[in-house]
Amino acid sequence: MSTIVSLPDQSTATLPKVSYLNKEYGLKSWLLTGDHKRIAVLYMISITLFFFIGGAMAALIRLELLTPTTDLLAADTYNKVFTAHGLIMVFFFLVPSVPATIGNFCIPIMVGAKDLAFPKINLLSWYLYIAAGIMMICVLVFGGVDTGWTFTTPLSTHYLNTNVVSAGLAVFLAGFSSIFTGLNFIVTIHRMRAPGMTWFRLPLFVWSHYAASILMVLGTPVLAITLVLVVLERTIGIGVFDPSKGGDPLLFQHLFWFYSHPAVYIMILPGMGVISEVISTFSRKRVFGYTAVAFSSVAIAVFGFFVWAHHMFIMGISNYSALVFSLLTMLVAVPSAIKIFNWSATLYKGSITFETPMLYAFGFLGLFTIGGLTGVFLGSLGMDIHLTETYFIVAHFHFVMVGGMLMAYLSGVHFWWPKITGRMYPEGVSKLAAVITFVGFILTFFPQFILGYLGMPRRYAAYPPEFQVLNVFSSAGATVLGVGYLLPLLYLTWSLKYGKIAGSNPWQATGLEWQIQSPPLTENFAETPIVTHEAYDYEWLANKTRNEVQTVG
């Protein structure tokens, strides 16, 4: 069983006359579209905007932390800035990042459907996102909010006079946008698969989105009702979370983390799907242990619901419930380890090339492994006492969310860019950007592990002077990282006009989306495909290419 797949000659490739991009013109044709690909593009533009707003906030944070005192930003400004950074990055970038853009674009094509099951709900979900986003920007413009993204009661309900209510409602709306996306995916994956597309012929990208969608659908409503209670408590003063009225602030924490821990997997699972596709494609080899990778996604989704209290180990929950939650936390780490090893094993006896998406995927492997392993530190009860609420935890979740998820997102954007736009990105500069991102990331966040063990608390506008050296390192790294993120914005925009024409399958990948023209038709497929091969079947692809050559000859 061996296959040779060579990259196609792109010099003769031409852009198709009709595609989803040029079937209709005008703003209205975009804003009222039901086409999942156009909605994906709309999402991609909007989350890029929010990413850079959140990134600007991050830049301000790192600038302020250059010196131990509060000199650039006053303490309350700093609090508003990191709150905005957290809220925007979590709810307006990470949660919708891969699912709403690449997932939206690819999942219907990958399962062989013409669109998602509910195109109007898909569009509604984008409008909800935009409404939430505009609300969030208004919150920032009209004075900001300084609760931290966790909305901790009773701080958020009784002790702040900032725009907590509108920020809460913005997150509420963004939550419904995410629920609708997840719901759409689940129904599409269940009901819209093409003939012959069995569950175990689905690409792993679809599996991981399926798992993430379950989390979105079941977790987000709990956040919604929690925020409703916070808003009611703040506006009219009901007392469910207010200890002075007999309420319980820890109940808020339970409800909040019941969503917000699964939310971590909502963010990372789609990224894992991207990595499966990319590593397989550039190794020209099926993913090692397909079923193990597929079921580990589902296992993460299931276990992910039962570990929320590991955010509360030091809060005075009973020692024995802490024990159970720590045990489950250890168990949820195992499926991630399985995935990492399967991806590594996929490289074995492959035929590996190092295009940009693959470099980002390697970055993901390294950084996510560090992020995951440091998660074990935090899941371990006794260690968590010292590490939680310090920069260790900041470094940990940035390794997972930025090192993992953002790397995966960029990997995916580069990987599917030819499919989305029909044009290639410039390979040289994008490889440079991938390396800069990786180096900048390590520089920014690795010192924070050391700071965390030293005990530097998170969300501090000022800190003891002996922590300055490491903070300067971190801020310097952030500058490098910033360059790494600006570069793709520039050259990807450039490539829209000047990029080389990609052709339908520039990577010689096996996915259904690569067998149709780039950019695809509005209906995706001219005829409903009948699937006879498994995902990552390079034999089939080689035969198909040979057949085509014969046909042409």
Next chain:
Amino acid sequence: MDSHTLAAQTGEIGHVEHEHPPFLRHHFENVAQQREAATFGMWLFLLTEIMFFGGLFCAYLIFRNWYYPAFVAGSHSLHIWAGTLNTTLLIVSSFTMAMAVHAAEVRHRKPLLAWMIATIILGCGFLCVKAYEWHDEWVEHHVPGLNFNPATLEHGTKAYPDDNLAPDMAQKTSIYFSLYFAMTGMHALHMIIGVSLLTFLLIRAWGGAYTSGHIAPVENFGLYWHFVDIVWIFLFPLLYLISRHQ
């Protein structure tokens, strides 16, 4: 997959025309798939709704466990006749809604309209009774945060003279009423959304939209309506019937 059809996708390839009813959306293969997808989507949405109310029920269970006497007293201050009436209204409205779905299935326009109107009236009836109750609670100073005064709950009522709450426990009735208003408020919001949707469906049904085989919207709305009904079936005993046997 037939690689030829896939590889040869160039040029304008229009929608492949099949014989299909006008309500079949372009991206579905056939009516059955469309109907299955819609129903499945609705069930998933109801699942999210269960989680949504689940947070409130979870809070309810915890606080009821902590402050049981306060919950009993709070419960006793409600009008049981109103709760029972509302339960009846909703159960009957579920029946009329089921009949509406049936009428759509057998493609009878007039019965469909009649059952839908009946459901709307029953739903509005429910909301009116609920509004009356809320008004009453406002008058009695039972709205937490706005005009809450536990004094009225410290001494037993005529019906329940044994409800003598100590002052600290009387204060805790504010938790009961917080949850009462959050839960019935969220439920009423769902009722209002339901009645509005049903009115919209009624207007469409007037033109005969759902009596030509396209019953998915009515059917799925029925699911929603029954779900809202079931939530009330849980709320009624949890809020109204605590220790009524005493």
Next chain:
Amino acid sequence: MQHFISPVLWQFLVKWLTNFAIFPPEASSIAPYADALYFFLIFISVIGLGAVAALVVTFSIRYRQSRNPVATQIEGSTLLEATWTIIPLILFMITFVWGALLYFRIYSPPPNAMNIYVVGKQWMWKIEHPGGQHEINALHIPINRPIQLTLISQDVFHSFSVPAFRVKREVIPGRYNTVWFEATKPGVYHLFCTQYCGTLHSQMIGWVYAMTPEDYEAWAAGSTSGHSLAQNGERLFASLGCNSCHNGSPNAHGPNLAKVYGSRVQLQNGQFVTVDDAFLRDTILNPTLHQIAGYAPIMPTYQGQVTEDALIDLVEYIKRLDSDYRIEQTIDNSASQPVQTGTTPAGTSAPVLPPGTVKQ
């Protein structure tokens, strides 16, 4: 020298060479145990990361396209899947057990621990020693002696963290949390609030002064306000009228509080509970929630009327009530003595604390 490079860079270099922390001091009996687990975790992380990096790098070099143009399709291997499921699982289970043991150690105070009360508020730490020493943002403790902190917040969530001791505990409004440690090295260590608590969160910091027992004795003697917490509590007990019911007489309306601390009492609902700090505090605020069997639910609530500091005084007083005689004495005292609630007399180093009772 400093003329040749920019002053900022110079400052930075000086700092780098002189004042550059990389590892926190190990200053408590727990710290070496926490660090041991930390190094073990670093060890398995390095192994894990090394394994992944080795696989990726080796395969990338060995199977790059120029060297291996033909990919061999491999389905997978159950044996390998089992291997990399079970080995991480075992390592994680070791971590779990180790971490759990440490956790129970940190959060189970020894019975002979010396108790100190901590009240967190936006944005300061109020430390109250039973001997009547009141401190703000500073905690003086003797070394080689287990210290138990009873922590409560009077507003939002805070978190009491002493990195050098490797301990941290959330400080929550409405309930006592406890944490204990035993300092081993004299020194001055950081005290942080690590839970975001509003605008001046980053200024809710202080110092822990670990002192030799002799120094500590000297400090304690020199810094006391002259009134122990229990004495303050005694006055409050009288001024709030507690003694009218809890007077220890056989036909009193309230239970006798002498020697009640640490005993097991039966509640109205048949449950038995052990009387501890948290129970005492809660029964003052929510008496009928924990109605003692055999008494009528007539006690008024003090929710919103007594500050956390005053509650600590009361708890401390009841804790030390070891005979009925003390209560009788209280009754006598209250008649003659003007009521002074929880204030610190002038002449001590501690700042003036808010009065014990909330002015309504």
